[in-house]
Amino acid sequence: MGARVHRTEAMIAGMAPRLQPGLWAFHTVDAAALTPDLLARAAGAFREEEGLSLILPAAPGEALAMAQITLQVHSALDGVGLTAAASGALAAEGIPANVVAANHHDHIFVPAEMAEAALRALTALAAEHAT
CATH class of the missing domain: 3.30.2130.10 (VC0802-like)
Known part of the structure; x- marks a missing residue:
C-alpha cells in the first residue's frame, strides 16, 4: 500500500x-438482533439513533x-x-x-x-x- x-x-x-463482486443492501438492526455471524457478513456498520446500520449481502429480489x-x-x-x-x-x-x-x-x-x-x-x- x-x-x-x-x-x-x-x-x-x-x-x-x-x-x-456481489450486491449489497443497507439494513438497520436492533442491538438485540445483532449476532457475531451477522456482523461478520457486514461490509460496513454505523451506529445511528435508529439502530445499527449494516451493509449486508443483498438477498435475492432485494428491493434496492x-x-x-x-x-x-x-x-x-x-x-x-x-x-x-x-x-x-x-x-x-x-x-x-x-x-x-x-x-x-x-x-x-x-x-x-x-x-x-x-x-x-x-x-x-x-x-x-x-x-
Missing part, C-alpha cells in the same frame, strides 16, 4: 475505481440491491474534495450514490442496474484529472 494521498487533484486522478465501487487511491482521511468530486460526477449522470469512507479507501454504493454507468463516469472523471 502506498502513502496516503492528500492533494485533491492527485486523489481524483488516482482513484482507479473498481467494481467489486447496491453495487460497490471501491476507489483504489489511498486517500488521506483529512483530504478534501474526493468525495465531492465523485458524488458530483455521479449526480451529473443521475446516479444515486451512498459513499462510505473507510481508513484506506472510499467505497461508493450505487443501484446495481447503474453500476456500469457509474464506473464509466468515475473513470472519465479520473482521466480528466490525470496529469
